[in-house]
Every structure is written in C-alpha cells, then in structure tokens.
Amino acid sequence: MRMILLGPPGAGKGTQAKMLTEKYQIPQISTGDILRQAVKDCTSIGQEAKSYMDRGVLVPDQVVIRVIQDRLGKPDCTRGYILDGFPRTVAQAEALGDTLARMGSTLDHVLSIKVEAEELVRRLSGRRTCRSCGEAYHLLYSAPRKDGVCDKCGAALYQRDDDKEETIKRRLQVYQSETAPLISYYQDRGLLREIAGQGEIGEIFERICRVLEK
Ligand code: AP5
Numbered sequence: 001m002r003m004i005l006l007g008p009p010g011a012g013k014g015t016q017a018k019m020l021t022e023k024y025q026i027p028q029i030s031t032g033d034i035l036r037q038a039v040k041d042c043t044s045i046g047q048e049a050k051s052y053m054d055r056g057v058l059v060p061d062q063v064v065i066r067v068i069q070d071r072l073g074k075p076d077c078t079r080g081y082i083l084d085g086f087p088r089t090v091a092q093a094e095a096l097g098d099t100l101a102r103m104g105s106t107l108d109h110v111l112s113i114k115v116e117a118e119e120l121v122r123r124l125s126g127r128r129t130c131r132s133c134g135e136a137y138h139l140l141y142s143a144p145r146k147d148g149v150c151d152k153c154g155a156a157l158y159q160r161d162d163d164k165e166e167t168i169k170r171r172l173q174v175y176q177s178e179t180a181p182l183i184s185y186y187q188d189r190g191l192l193r194e195i196a197g198q199g200e201i202g203e204i205f206e207r208i209c210r211v212l213e214k
Contacts, residue, residue: 001026001080001212002105004087006182007113008175009168010120010127011197012204015136016113017084019205027076030084031064033134034071036160056162056170058088058178065095072099080108088179093186109212110186113197113204117172124168128157142201 001024005013017028035053038046045067049059058064068086071077087093100106115123126139128148132155137144144151162171186192193211197204 001109002083002100002107003080003109003111003212004083004107004186005085005111005113006179006186006192007197008115008117008120008179009171010123011113011115012123012201013084013113015201016205016208017082018136019201020082020208023209024080024082026080026082028082028084029068029071029077029086031059031067031086031088032084034067035059035064054161054167056167057174061089061091061095064088065092068092068096069099072103087182090181090185093182107191109193110191111193111195111208111211112183112186113195115197119198120172121165121168124163124171125165127163128159131155131158 003020005017007013014028014030014032017030020026021028035046035049039050039053040046045063048063052059064086068083072081083096087096123138123141126141128137128139128144129135130137130150130153133150133153135150135152136142137150137157144157148157149155150157161167183192195204195207195211
C-alpha cells in the first residue's frame with residue numbers, strides 16, 4: 001500500500017502514520033524527521049535545511065526531492081510506504097509522479113486530514129517529543145506520566161524549535177499557499193479522500209482504516 005498523508009502542520013500526520021506503520025507493516029517516510037535527523041548529524045543536507053526549517057518555510061524542492069528519491073529506493077519500500085509531509089508543493093508532487101513512473105509504480109491513496117486552525121495551534125504549541133525514540137506527547141491531550149520524561153524509554157522530552165507561536169503562524173501560512181493546492185491536484189487525479197481530523201486519536205485512526213479498506 002503506497003499512500004500520502006496530506007494535511008497542515010499539527011493535523012496528526014505523524015501520529016496517524018506511526019499507527020498505520022504498525023497495522024500495515026510498511027515504513028513511515030517523514031521528510032520532516034529525515035531533515036531533523038540530517039540537522040542533528042550536521043550533514044550537508046542538514047546544514048542547508050536548518051535555516052529554512054527554523055523560519056517555518058519550506059526547504060527547497062530539489063533538496064527534498066533528492067531525499068525522497070533516495071529513500072524510495074530502499075528495500076523496505078517494496079511492500080509500500082506512508083509519505084508523511086511529502087509532497088508539499090506541486091513541483092514535488094510532479095517529481096514524485098515521475099519517480100514512481102520510472103519505478104513502474106503508482107500511488108494507492110492520498111488522504112487529506114482536515115483540522116480547524118485554532119486546534120492546530122493548540123496541538124503544535126503543546127507538543128513535546130522524545131529526544132531518543134521520537135514518541136510524541138501533548139501537554140494537554142496525551143501528557144507523559146512523569147513531566148518531561150518519555151513513558152516508553154525514559155529519555156527527556158523537548159519542544160521543537162519550529163513549534164514556537166510565531167513560527168507556527170508562518171508554517172500555517174506556508175501550508176495554505178504552497179501545500180493546500182495539492183488537494184485539488186490529487187482530487188483531479190481521483191486519488192483524494194478527506195478525513196475529519198478532529199476528535200480522539202483512536203477514532204481518527206478508525207476513520208482512516210475504514211477509508212483504506214473500502
Ligand atoms: P514536518 O516535520 O513535516 O512538520 P509539519 O508538516 O509541520 O507537521 P507536524 O509534524 O508539525 O504535524 P503532524 O501533522 O505530523 O502532527 P503530529 O501528529 O505531530 O516539517 C517540518 C519542517 O521541515 C517544515 O516546516 C519544512 O521546513 C521542512 N520540510 C519537511 N518536509 C518538507 C517538504 N516536503 N518540502 C519542503 N520542506 C519540508 O501532532 C501534533 C501534536 O498534536 C502532537 O503533540 C500530537 O500528540 C497531537 N495530536 C495529534 N492528533 C491529535 C488528536 N486527534 N487530538 C489531540 N491531539 C492530537
């Protein structure tokens with residue numbers, strides 16, 4: 001199963017992708033996670049990406065397209081994958097289409113997760129992530145048992161640099177101008193399914209599974 005999770009920052013793409021990974025045994029490919037790891041490792045891609053990510057704007061298309069082309073060629077993608085946060089521009093969607101055509105492959109699903117703006121800001125400003133295993137928490141909705149400590153592995157939790165209020169606003173504007181046009185792009189290709197993204201995490205997961213299994 002090859003799918004894209006589309007949605008604004010905070011829509012729950014990462015949260016849902018992790019659950020889908022377990023259910024369908026296919027990898028989550030998050031360009032955000034790959035770029036954050038590259039920043040941490042001080043690779044050339046990381047150095048190039050950092051200033052864009054800190055400002056809440058998109059990393060240039062040619063950089064992320066290279067990252068994705070490389071990742072899709074890995075053996076764990078043969079049974080499928082969940083693209084989380086890619087594509088984010090029409091140019092990226094076109095490059096993805098070309099790459100898949102060269103591989104003799106196609107997309108099965110594009111799911112657009114919809115959440116109101118106020119709720120997105122609440123989710124992002126309360127998000128905390130584990131430095132070690134990447135588990136996501138929320139100060140109000142899914143707080144860790146012990147303040148600042150991951151329930152799963154005991155490592156420290158941190159707030160992403162781009163989850164500060166000003167940067168959140170910028171990321172939401174960038175989503176509207178650069179990424180939202182992909183909704184009609186994939187609608188025109190008959191691939192888009194809308195998912196109501198408000199409510200309990202488990203409830204949203206069930207909605208997604210129902211759509212995938214139709
Ligand atoms: P990226 O890491 O992809 O960030 P994003 O798209 O802004 O998405 P988020 O991770 O913020 O949100 P999410 O939808 O995954 O929500 P989550 O599940 O975590 O990108 C970061 C940056 O990298 C970009 O700004 C850009 O610079 C660069 N980049 C990445 N990809 C790129 C690309 N393709 N092209 C160019 N640049 C790129 O949930 C958020 C919070 O809400 C969590 O705390 C969670 O616990 C909570 N939550 C989730 N669901 C619910 C629910 N139902 N109810 C209550 N709380 C919930």
